[in-house]
Amino acid sequence: DVKVTQSSRYLVKRTGEKVFLECVQDMDHENMFWYRQDPGLGLRLIYFSYDVKMKEKGDIPEGYSVSREKKERFSLILESASTNQTSMYLCASQVSAGRAFFGQGTRLTVV
């Protein structure tokens, strides 16, 4: 089965730090996504990428950037972490328009 691996399960960072969340998939999927999940708000799309070096903004891109230099890796960057970015971050990959495969999630706390 497809494996989507996020670099950390838990992360604690200080306000103002630059934070990198890494996601790697092993099935040559074209599409990759970053979501954040908050109670009562569900999953909200931050950014997605449909090819190497290609990216599109999702619904809540402010305060985030992404990088996709290789097909298997999609990185989410918090340029200057703030407390309102404390959340669960989920990465997913997808081939064409089929089902998405999710990583195990990264619970980020910004203090």
Place this chain on the structure above:
Amino acid sequence: SQELEQSPQSLIVQEGKNLTINCTSSKTLYGLYWYKQKYGEGLIFLMMLQKGGEEKSHEKITAKLDEKKQQSSLHITASQPSHAGIYLCGAGPSGTYKYIFGTGTRLKVLA
């Protein structure tokens, strides 16, 4: 933009009881996905529905998509504590690669 509304938001049932979770879309669905999430973890794919009137089952879980393809239901028969978690419906709108999700239904099954 398309939205997915789930109901109920939370559910507590006694072990052995049946239950239903609903997912309603503001627009026609071109692919409806059900996922389960254990607390603090990633999403596990359950089922995909694409055709109006389609019904799929896996073990004690049955999902249906209505004829108009705007509403889906997930039914669990004889619930068990292992069914506890958050159930999310997701959809891939036609013409884009973006996935959107409902806000989720938190299920607790009392032994």
